[in-house]
Amino acid sequence: MPEAALPKTYDPAATESRWQQAWESSGAFHPDPAAPGEPFSVVIPPPNVTGSLHMGHAFNTALIDTIVRFQRLRGKNVLCLPGTDHASIAVQTILEKQLKAEGSSKEALGREAFL
Structure with missing residues (x-):
């Protein structure tokens, strides 16, 4: 039996849309409160x-x-x-620490670049 070669990196577009469609059509995201x-x-x-x-x-x-x-x-x-985390406070804190280590800040970077 020939071996199938696995790709070196994961390509989400190759599989995720198929699974997303399967989950949506199965009703996975809509629980039945009357069940x-x-x-x-x-x-x-x-x-x-x-x-x-x-x-x-x-x-x-x-x-x-x-x-x-x-x-x-x-x-x-x-x-x-x-x-x-709707406000991404934890992510913002990590980014601010990284910017400080680089001698910069979110204010110096500007809103658009920071986001």
Whole structure:
């Protein structure tokens, strides 16, 4: 059997649109409040921005996934809602520290360049 060569880098456009369409057509993003089972919901906080990913990020995701799957196995009507940092305060703090280390600031950079 010939081996398929894997690409050196991930090309999101090659797969994500197909999966997005599959999830949308399955109703994955529209939970049914009338579905049987006791409601159970989890709002996932956004990851802390520390400048680099670490095992804690993976652990948090795995832990929440385990809890959600367990509750579904128990027959609960589960909604798992990812959270977002709408104001990006943590990201802004990291960027400001990097700019300061470079001898600059967000004010010196200007609004458009900073955003």
